[in-house]
Amino acid sequence: MTEDAILVEGARKRFGEKNALDGLDLRVARGTVHGLLGPNGAGKTTTVRILATLLRHDDGLVRVAGHDVRTEARRVRRRIGLLGQYAALDEELDGRQNLEMFGRLHHLGARGATARAGALLERFGLADTGRTPVKRYSGGMRRRLDLAASLVTDPDVLFLDEPTTGLDPRGRGEVWDSVRSLVGGGTTVLLTTQYLEEADRLADRISVVDRGRVVADGTPDALKTRAGADRIDVVVRDAARLDEAAAVLPFPAAGTDVDRDRRRISVPVHDRMASLAATVRALEEAGIEAEDVALRRPTLDEVFLRLTGERTAEVAA
Amino acid sequence: MSAAYAVSDCWTMTRRELAHWARQPVQVLVGLVFPVMMLLMFGYLVGGGRAVDGPYVDYLVPGMLTLTMVFGLEGTMTAVTRDLRKGVVDRFRAMPMTDGAVLVGRAAADMLQSAVGLLLLTGVGHAIGWRAHGGPGAFLGALGLLLLLRFAMLWIGIFLALVAGRPELVQAVQILVWPVGFLSNAFASPDAMPGWLGTAVEWNPMSATATAVRALLGNPGGEPGHLGAALLWPLLLLAIFFPLAVRRFARLGT
Numbered sequence: 165m166t167e168d169a170i171l172v173e174g175a176r177k178r179f180g181e182k183n184a185l186d187g188l189d190l191r192v193a194r195g196t197v198h199g200l201l202g203p204n205g206a207g208k209t210t211t212v213r214i215l216a217t218l219l220r221h222d223d224g225l226v227r228v229a230g231h232d233v234r235t236e237a238r239r240v241r242r243r244i245g246l247l248g249q250y251a252a253l254d255e256e257l258d259g260r261q262n263l264e265m266f267g268r269l270h271h272l273g274a275r276g277a278t279a280r281a282g283a284l285l286e287r288f289g290l291a292d293t294g295r296t297p298v299k300r301y302s303g304g305m306r307r308r309l310d311l312a313a314s315l316v317t318d319p320d321v322l323f324l325d326e327p328t329t330g331l332d333p334r335g336r337g338e339v340w341d342s343v344r345s346l347v348g349g350g351t352t353v354l355l356t357t358q359y360l361e362e363a364d365r366l367a368d369r370i371s372v373v374d375r376g377r378v379v380a381d382g383t384p385d386a387l388k389t390r391a392g393a394d395r396i397d398v399v400v401r402d403a404a405r406l407d408e409a410a411a412v413l414p415f416p417a418a419g420t421d422v423d424r425d426r427r428r429i430s431v432p433v434h435d436r437m438a439s440l441a442a443t444v445r446a447l448e449e450a451g452i453e454a455e456d457v458a459l460r461r462p463t464l465d466e467v468f469l470r471l472t473g474e475r476t477a478e479v480a481a
Numbered sequence: 482m483s484a485a486y487a488v489s490d491c492w493t494m495t496r497r498e499l500a501h502w503a504r505q506p507v508q509v510l511v512g513l514v515f516p517v518m519m520l521l522m523f524g525y526l527v528g529g530g531r532a533v534d535g536p537y538v539d540y541l542v543p544g545m546l547t548l549t550m551v552f553g554l555e556g557t558m559t560a561v562t563r564d565l566r567k568g569v570v571d572r573f574r575a576m577p578m579t580d581g582a583v584l585v586g587r588a589a590a591d592m593l594q595s596a597v598g599l600l601l602l603t604g605v606g607h608a609i610g611w612r613a614h615g616g617p618g619a620f621l622g623a624l625g626l627l628l629l630l631r632f633a634m635l636w637i638g639i640f641l642a643l644v645a646g647r648p649e650l651v652q653a654v655q656i657l658v659w660p661v662g663f664l665s666n667a668f669a670s671p672d673a674m675p676g677w678l679g680t681a682v683e684w685n686p687m688s689a690t691a692t693a694v695r696a697l698l699g700n701p702g703g704e705p706g707h708l709g710a711a712l713l714w715p716l717l718l719l720a721i722f723f724p725l726a727v728r729r730f731a732r733l734g735t
């Protein structure tokens with residue numbers, strides 16, 4: 165089969181008056197990591213819950229691993245793993261009991277479930293948690309167990325809804341490593357996140373979601389290019405001369421950002437080297453001392469704010 | 482194959498509940514001891530002075546057995562609400578397990594706990610002087626009627642939790658089962674109550690079970706004519722709430 169691992173066309177979901185999904189489209193090729201990026205309330209969790217057969221969409225086509233989520237829910241469930249935004253574990257039981265239970269429910273058999281639970285506990289550094297019930301786990305341990313639970317069957321398609329929210333940098337790194345090794349094994353991953361860095365590091369492609377629809381998608385690099393030109397950042401030594409410096413720069417004021425806390429001016433430029441030289445010259449002529457002048461590509465943060473912000477402005481207009 | 486999976490899934494879900502008991506023995510114990518305390522309280526402190534022909538304890542024990550079945554509703558509702566709020570039900574629903582296995586596990590565990598509770602209560606009743614006179618067959622029949630009532634309460638509890646499974650609502654039900662329990666003939670005969678109250682009590686499904694159980698056990702207040710009502714009431718409640726609860730569970734995602 166060559167069908168995409170995830171295919172969503174024009175998905176809609178209403179909650180009362182609220183259009184949580186407003187014609188969302190999504191295509192994820194097999195064996196890739198796809199990032200779903202969007203602000204709070206964009207519809208990321210709603211999308212994941214529909215894909216994982218937990219929620220029924222009102223309208224549109226939604227297929228996972230070659231099956232329709234509405235009419236072939238059970239087939240879909242055999243192929244997916246889910247790490248929801250909030251822990252989905254039995255808090256009274258310990259880690260091993262949880263994983264064994266999920267293994268049995270995936271029909272691995274008693275012995276298979278025990279073996280799988282042991283291997284996963286080992287892999288996620290939970291082997292020595294013993295009989296401690298999950299309700300006494302730390303946030304990071306809980307998240308790791310939740311991730312282990314979503315991998316009980318080596319899913320073809322794995323959904324991760326904000327997998328690293330609330331984790332410390334080390335926990336985050338561990339989750340990232342696990343995701344990378346899974347993809348090496350052929351799993352398709354759909355990842356929602358609010359950390360642009362996370363999407364940038366893990367995802368092959370990114371869809372930016374806002375108000376229930378995809379407002380942009382592509383590779384991280386393509387998105388960055390799309391968000392505009394390269395930028396020159398100037399850090400001025402004397403904060404009092406920030407505005408003066410912004411005024412002397414030979415670029416239109418429209419795209420210029422002034423960050424007072426960092427004494428930094430950031431401007432979009434087209435001709436990289438000529439602009440850099442012109443910037444340095446203009447500052448010199450005005451006698452403004454710069455601490456740093458740097459040429460760089462836009463960050464995903466800027467892409468994100470720009471794409472979601474633009475749309476907000478469009479709607480308000 | 483899928484029948485074997487169904488059995489295995491239901492058993493896994495039942496085991497989960499049993500594992501919860503092993504984790505919280507004190508909670509289980511309190512649940513079992515509470516009706517015993519009520520029985521002792523009513524038997525010794527409140528008892529007497531009630532128009533019952535025969536020893537009050539003989540009237541009281543079948544009433545307490547029935548009340549315990551009705552109060553089980555609240556335990557079921559609490560457990561289902563907790564599961565839904567903890568998100569673990571989401572994981573179950575995203576797995577290829579048999580439809581309804583989650584509910585079967587709940588039902589099996591609650592029925593087992595209720596059966597144990599009944600046996601404990603009859604044991605304590607016996608110790609404080611209550612006697613059953615009907616023979617083993619009638620005794621088993623009485624237990625059957627009681628568990629049938631509990632089974633009906635179980636599905637009402639599941640349904641309520643699914644419809645509005647919020648802790649506030651669980652609390653409301655915890656309070657409301659008391660007047661329902663007391664507006665029955667569990668503790669006192671409706672003959673001794675004012676007219677309208679007596680009528681309400683007579684029509685309480687709980688009263689039908691208590692009266693039939695008393696008849697089967699040869700205890701005062703029993704009327705064999707109530708056997709039919711003791712069967713029909715729970716069956717009627719089941720016919721309404723079982724499909725409602727099952728459908729509601731299947732539609733959790735809509």
Ligand SMILES: Nc1ncnc2c1ncn2[C@@H]1O[C@H](COP(=O)(O)OP(=O)(O)OP(=O)(O)O)[C@@H](O)[C@H]1O
Binds near residue numbers: 358
């Ligand atoms: N069960 C529900 N009932 C009513 N409204 C809902 C429900 N679930 C989601 N919504 C609404 O739908 C919209 C999308 O929510 P969703 O949870 O999918 O956003 P999200 O992108 O995951 O946000 P976050 O980053 O905060 O997790 C929000 O406006 C939310 O309030």
Ligand SMILES: [Mg+2]
Binds near residue numbers: 325
């Ligand atoms: Mg979300």
